[in-house]
Amino acid sequence: MISTILADNAGPFTGPGTQSHVFGDEKSCVVIDPGPALEAHYQHIMEATQGRHIDAILLTHRHGDHAEMAPFLAERLGVPILAYPINPDQAWRAAPSRFHDQLAHHSIKQDDKISVGNFVLQVHHTPGHCFDHVAFEWCGEGKVFVGDTVMGWSSTAIIQPEGSMEEYRGSMRKLYRLHANLLIPTHGDPIKKPQERLEILMKHRQKRELEIFDMLDDKPQSLADLRLRIYPNLPENLYGGAETSIMSHLLDMKERELACLEESSAKRGAANQPDPNIWEIF
Numbered sequence: 212m213i214s215t216i217l218a219d220n221a222g223p224f225t226g227p228g229t230q231s232h233v234f235g236d237e238k239s240c241v242v243i244d245p246g247p248a249l250e251a252h253y254q255h256i257m258e259a260t261q262g263r264h265i266d267a268i269l270l271t272h273r274h275g276d277h278a279e280m281a282p283f284l285a286e287r288l289g290v291p292i293l294a295y296p297i298n299p300d301q302a303w304r305a306a307p308s309r310f311h312d313q314l315a316h317h318s319i320k321q322d323d324k325i326s327v328g329n330f331v332l333q334v335h336h337t338p339g340h341c342f343d344h345v346a347f348e349w350c351g352e353g354k355v356f357v358g359d360t361v362m363g364w365s366s367t368a369i370i371q372p373e374g375s376m377e378e379y380r381g382s383m384r385k386l387y388r389l390h391a392n393l394l395i396p397t398h399g400d401p402i403k404k405p406q407e408r409l410e411i412l413m414k415h416r417q418k419r420e421l422e423i424f425d426m427l428d429d430k431p432q433s434l435a436d437l438r439l440r441i442y443p444n445l446p447e448n449l450y451g452g453a454e455t456s457i458m459s460h461l462l463d464m465k466e467r468e469l470a471c472l473e474e475s476s477a478k479r480g481a482a483n484q485p486d487p488n489i490w491e492i493f
């Protein structure tokens with residue numbers, strides 16, 4: 212049983228807003244991504260629990276629009292927060308302004324099973340959007356809570372260093388191998404044709420990479436120049452997001468010697484052509 216509760220925080224980065232999920236049977240439940248610390252949202256979540264026992268709060272990752280309410284809710288309810296650990300060797304990647312490092316939590320890892328009443332959720336580590344990201348698969352039902360790894364309204368932001376395009380490709384393949392029948396994102400509508408959506412998203416990134424690669428030459432070009440060529444008619448308030456998206460590709464392409472980066476400009480790297488197999492999802 213899944214209840215979806217939409218928070219009143221729609222915006223350029225959250226789309227229609229954060230969707231918290233209450234998952235469980237008639238006796239017990241968990242709250243997945245409690246979302247922003249808004250009193251009305253808290254009330255709506257509590258209504259959705261319908262007096263059932265709340266076992267825990269589960270976080271797909273620690274971005275504020277997913278996790279902000281978690282410490283308050285945990286304290287009020289006296290329940291643990293389950294999240295992927297920020298290991299010391301990865302801690303440098305956490306953007307301090309966007310992470311809630313102070314969250315006391317119980318660590319979860321790949322393949323952990325979480326019992327919720329009669330149901331079981333399996334943890335899948337899905338870094339890419341950020342390194343502490345996990346998805347929760349409802350075992351035996353083919354439904355997966357995918358957080359921000361796959362979104363219903365837009366492609367996922369990958370902002371380094373907390374995100375990584377290479378990790379994103381690995382996570383997309385991991386989700387593909389689950390052969391789910393429904394992906395439930397935190398932003399946007401559920402995805403009813405998961406395999407098709409995952410293939411489309413990977414092809415979209417591959418196309419964008421090729422487009423950027425074809426634009427690069429021996430003369431450095433600024434990020435703003437590249438943005439203007441790729442997104443010619445963009446409103447000014449979306450410049451930042453577009454340039455971040457191009458940069459996430461350039462940083463990934465640099466690793467494969469497809470691009471050289473100098474401050475905020477880029478030129479062609481030593482490698483001849485992008486390898487299309489890298490985007491193959493099978």
Ligand SMILES: [Zn+2]
Pocket residue numbers: 272274340359
């Ligand atoms: Zn996020």
